[in-house]
Amino acid sequence: MKRAWVANVALICMLPVVAIWASMADEPFIITLATKVAILALAGVGLNMALGQGGLVSLGHAAFFGIGGYAMGILASHAQSYTPLLEWPMLIEGSNSMPVIWLLALVSSGLAALVIGALSLRTNGVYFIMITLAFGQMFYYFSISWPAYGGEDGLAIYMRNGFPGLNTLVPLHFFGLAFAVLLVALALATLIGRSPFGLALNAARQSSERVETAGIRPYRLQLTVFVLSGMVTGLAGALFADLNRFVSPSMFSWQTSGEIMVFVILGGVARLCGPLAGAALFILLEQLLGGISDYWHIFLGALLLLIILFARGGVMGLIAGPGERAHV
Amino acid sequence: MSEVILAAVGISKRFDALQASRDISLDLRRGEIHALIGPNGAGKSTLIQQIAGRLKPDAGRIVLEGRDVTALDTAERARLGIARTFQVSALAMEDTALQNVVLGVLGARGGAYRMWGNALARGSLRDRAEQAVARVGLTNMATTRASALSHGGRRQLEIAVALALDPKAFVMDEPMAGLGTSGSHDLTELLSGLRDEAPVLMVEHDMDAVFALADRISVLVSGEIIATGTVDEIRANSAVRRAYLGEEEGA
Structure with a gap:
């Protein structure tokens, strides 16, 4: 347990150390990369709640990531063009304030997760994977065919949205913000993991019969975590859109769902910092190998294969040792 | 007669051509261990599942302390006090x-x-x-x-x-299954003491354990209860001997 704790703290500290170093060395691109890692890790932390703790293999988390992205895109594009979002039954203006955008991202991705989860959780195994994938694709094609917000071309937002007290255009400020959100999500995941809810959810993953005969409905436990999971990934989507100042249907694509899952598996399923390790490794490989060859995904695939065959606990399993989950 | 805690009243269940439960009535009284025995395929597990809530009967009611729980699912029945254990540990x-x-x-x-x-x-x-x-x-x-x-x-x-x-009542599906002699001896003692906390309805194949533990025994054959009584009554029952015990007792 001690080893896992040290590994987690070291990994978490690495990101701000890199960002601050890059800021002093005047390397804004590196800060942007660190920010990207923090945001993608956040998306992974969201998925890991459902996948790691709940055992729910969702291949549709791009839906929540994209909803978060479009929450930002839609609000900011109205603020940018000074047109109201809605005039009737009440006047709703666009917004370029991150707290407002985040609230919309959380609420809308949470609602979507509630609907998708309520239907998908009636199935399990490969059917669950397929249904979540299908929902993700529905959002993807909807976003392509919806001309009001850019359709296939997506939406460009010229100014990064603001946060009270910070200048989000300064790379280090925006990194700090994304990192702080990641920390909150990690704290939340820890809190849930050790709570009575976490215990019941983990039991439901292992034996739904056990939980049922103890008087608890597994469906409701799983739906609850699916909604939380979708909300966290949705928030990551809003931040990701703000990082790129651009939203497009690709956020909804099943490749996005797959990548978020790759972060989790690469880093270690059900490990607190698994998604962080996975996202960091992913971005690192993308930068290092992407420079060598356009086909760097081949190497990523090989690495993923090795991890799945020989290191089930992912990167965190190698660093932190086995059995983090036992200490719920 | 002591108070009835859990009862199945007129339970029937059919799977296509198979009549798994045929108008079964059974009660579990305060302080007793009630064993449900019968040959393989007699419908014991089907009955247990209807009592615990996993299966819904086609007809009949499950009553816990006077309350009809037939419409409730497994989780709700568990909260009301039906504690189930499984043949294969869950x-x-x-x-x-x-x-x-x-x-x-x-x-x-x-x-x-x-x-x-x-x-x-x-x-x-x-x-x-x-x-x-x-x-x-x-x-x-x-x-x-x-x-x-x-x-x-x-x-x-x-x-x-x-x-x-x-719990108000234990419902156990073959608690002795797969245990060695010493293991089943220890568990017999544990189960024996449980009846003071809540009555136990159990399906069991281990006849030594059944005869050692049970206050009453019900015999299920082809989805039908053919006899209910004390250990001695069941041993003496000729229908039971013919249908079930006969093979083992070598009548």
Whole structure:
């Protein structure tokens, strides 16, 4: 347990150390990369709640990531063009304030997760994977065919949205913000993991019969975590859109769902910092190998294969040792 | 006659051509162990599943302490006090024995949706779980994962989880299955003491255990109860001997 704790703290500290170093060395691109890692890790932390703790293999988390992205895109594009979002039954203006955008991202991705989860959780195994994938694709094609917000071309937002007290255009400020959100999500995941809810959810993953005969409905436990999971990934989507100042249907694509899952598996399923390790490794490989060859995904695939065959606990399993989950 | 805690009243269940339960009426009274025996395929498991809530009967009612629970699902019946154990242990295998039992306490008392605080923190939740673990004699194994427990240990753990529910009635599907002689001896003693906490309805194939434990026995053959009575009455019943015991007793 001690080893896992040290590994987690070291990994978490690495990101701000890199960002601050890059800021002093005047390397804004590196800060942007660190920010990207923090945001993608956040998306992974969201998925890991459902996948790691709940055992729910969702291949549709791009839906929540994209909803978060479009929450930002839609609000900011109205603020940018000074047109109201809605005039009737009440006047709703666009917004370029991150707290407002985040609230919309959380609420809308949470609602979507509630609907998708309520239907998908009636199935399990490969059917669950397929249904979540299908929902993700529905959002993807909807976003392509919806001309009001850019359709296939997506939406460009010229100014990064603001946060009270910070200048989000300064790379280090925006990194700090994304990192702080990641920390909150990690704290939340820890809190849930050790709570009575976490215990019941983990039991439901292992034996739904056990939980049922103890008087608890597994469906409701799983739906609850699916909604939380979708909300966290949705928030990551809003931040990701703000990082790129651009939203497009690709956020909804099943490749996005797959990548978020790759972060989790690469880093270690059900490990607190698994998604962080996975996202960091992913971005690192993308930068290092992407420079060598356009086909760097081949190497990523090989690495993923090795991890799945020989290191089930992912990167965190190698660093932190086995059995983090036992200490719920 | 002492008070009826749990009753099946006129239960019928058909799967296509197979009549698995045929107008079954059965009651479980305070302080007793009621064994349900019968040859393979007699419909014992189907009956247990209808009592515990996994299957809905085509006709008839399940009554717990005077309340009709037929329309309720497994989880609701468990909260009302029907504690079921399984023939093949259903446990959270990666979790420790204590964690498994805490789950039972959570189910009985509510609070499975509380997302703060440590599930294993000192307090009434853990006290109750430790008490149940001690009751079945697993205190030394409380921090052992269920997967590392012996077969008998898992049986004991299942009973501890059931105890943690503060049940009105135990419903056990072959609690002795797969145990060696010494294992089943220990478990017989444990089960014998349980009837004072809540009556036990159990399906069991181990006839030594049944005759040692049961206050009453019901015999199920082809979905029908052909006899209910004390151990001596069942031994003496000629229909039972013909249909079931005959093979073993060598009439």
